[in-house]
Amino acid sequence: MMKFTIDITIGLKEGMLDPEARAIRHALSNLGFPTDNLSTARVFQITLDAPDSDAARDRAEEMCARLLANPVIHRYTVEVRS
Amino acid sequence: MMKFTIDITIGLKEGMLDPEARAIRHALSNLGFPTDNLSTARVFQITLDAPDSDAARDRAEEMCARLLANPVIHRYTVEVRS
Numbered sequence: 001m002m003k004f005t006i007d008i009t010i011g012l013k014e015g016m017l018d019p020e021a022r023a024i025r026h027a028l029s030n031l032g033f034p035t036d037n038l039s040t041a042r043v044f045q046i047t048l049d050a051p052d053s054d055a056a057r058d059r060a061e062e063m064c065a066r067l068l069a070n071p072v073i074h075r076y077t078v079e080v081r082s
Numbered sequence: 083m084m085k086f087t088i089d090i091t092i093g094l095k096e097g098m099l100d101p102e103a104r105a106i107r108h109a110l111s112n113l114g115f116p117t118d119n120l121s122t123a124r125v126f127q128i129t130l131d132a133p134d135s136d137a138a139r140d141r142a143e144e145m146c147a148r149l150l151a152n153p154v155i156h157r158y159t160v161e162v163r164s
Contacts, residue, residue: 009125033145037129047119063115
């Protein structure tokens with residue numbers, strides 16, 4: 001078994017309304033920071049034991065499917081670092 | 083002016099309690115996914131106009147200082163992509 005650190009980034013699918021991003025963009029604009037676009041995402045950085053990098057990735061994707069992400073509204077990326 | 087895309091990642095400082103991370107780690111464990119460690123962060127992906135990459139970074143850091151991050155509890159990283 002080896003230790004792997006995995007970054008799981010979960011954001012909203014294209015076209016989903018993101019009222020929080022809209023509010024932040026508005027607040028930044030009021031502070032004098034205009035932006036063309038702003039989106040938000042969550043990152044879960046996880047350290048776990050796995051036999052190899054592919055197994056670590058599979059486990060992370062299963063965590064997304066089972067708990068972390070809602071497949072109706074979320075897209076996610078999994079990045080395995082050794 | 084050029085367009086820059088900036089990833090601002092905001093997490094809790096080392097040593098801050100993260101009850102959400104703890105709850106997620108517990109839930110993953112109950113589902114059969116034991117982890118050594120789990121931390122959470124937020125990412126704001128921002129697109130804006132700036133004269134150059136350094137100016138884009140400065141603006142992003144000011145956004146963190148003024149609105150996005152709480153310097154008492156948060157650490158943040160700014161990554162400028164062209």
